[in-house]
Amino acid sequence: MTLVREGPFRFRIEPQDRMRVPGVVFATEELLPQAVGDKALEQVVNVATLPGIVRASYAMPDVHWGYGFPIGGVAATDVDAGGVVSPGGVGFDISCGVRLLAAGIDRTSLAPRMRALMDLLGDTVPRGTGRGGLWKLSGRAQMEKLLVEGAGYAVECGHGVARDLERCEDRGALEGADPSHVGQRAVERGLQQVGSLGSGNHFLEVQAVEQVYDAETAAVFGLHTGQVCVMIHCGSRGLGHQVCTDHVRVMDQSLRSFGIQLPDRQLACAPVVSSPGRGYLGAMAAAANYGRANRQLLAEAARHAFAVAAKAGLDLVYDVSHNTAKIETHDVDGVPRRLCVHRKGATLALPPGHPALPEGLVESGHPVLVPGTMGTASYVMVGADGNDAFWSSAHGAGRVWSRHEALRQVRGEQLRGDLESRGISVRPSSWRGLAEEAPDAYKDVDAVARATEGAGLARMVARLVPLGVVKG
16 A cells, blocks of 8 residues: 655545545654554545445554454444445454543642542552453343443442533433343343443553643643643443444354355444444443443542542533544534544543533534553644534554563563552553553553644644552
8 A cells, every 4th residue: 555645743644445435644754654564544445445434534643453353443434325334444342442530639748638538549459351340240241231221320320420520421321222232141241241341451650740731621620730630541341342243243154144244254234223233332322331330330439449548529520431432423525424432542522612512512522532651741622614524533652562562572560560660650451451552552642642733633732741550
């Protein structure tokens, strides 16, 4: 394939062979996938062959290799013109996302209480593969309420306050959830995991606002320089993984009946209006709501720890997902079309004035949360006008090393010592898991944020630095 530079932060892959639309990559040369075996750009091309795809197959500045779709990939298909939905365009960790809370304390006041806070968070936040959660559901009936109502059901049961829902994407529950399409194995995996980080790159991080770029927007979000924040990154745990696994199998078996030919079986898909397509979207929405309830429980755990150890409260800034497929209306060639917008490792980034913005954010725009890695920084950004990638933006730093390579290069014990020497408290679930998520395994999040702004996807509002991290 040939990459043509269209601007300082934009590359284009012209349609070739079975591509129905071009590929568009938002990046600088140094942010393009370069690791050996990273076929993310090849995946951008493959996604461009999906039936019904419109405008372009997009890649965000943090793009890297994933299952079928690249992570950092965005693609929209025309629902009423044979457009498909592909589980690979959402990923296995359905509704993985980020929640940011602002504390009523500054870093200088927190400093003498930091050790006690991190000890309490380390002792109370469930994490790691297969471990239990903070809220044990009684059975399928209660699970189905959670799958339909999401964070709202958690709040109804006393895990949070009503204001939280005003600062959640979709008010904490994605419409269209259909628990009947969530298999029993998925339910069994999810019953004991509500309120848990899981493993991999998931974390709960205590941070401080180091720099504010847009004081007016930061004030709307409730942020100021020196303020302590909590960022939570996790998703739908074993339930979401099982939902994806189950529906990929169904779609793979139905490809021939719909006459769909693909360059990669991992792109298994079905028309949105078909029975497999509707079934997947119903199950995907249910799993998304599980993920949102999961973050709601973890936020309550953080609030409890701050109240006890720091004598401070936490207010929700925003909660946004970055692994979803949503039915949205967008203008394509001047005509409003109903589209299935896949965002895999890409976050919604609505600009100021967008009619879908919740009350209180209409003038500012939609918060875009871009976590970095342990020892680096994270960004709060905001949706920008002129975004042609269906109001989508980068979701993080993006891997450059495989986990195997990270283990070859880094020892978890040494990494913790390095971080602690820089004043960053670390509470890992395992040395292996810590090493896999070493900062050097990821792209430079500062460069990702600059490219995201330079490409017109979102604007920088504030830069946050880590004080302590609880690792999954």
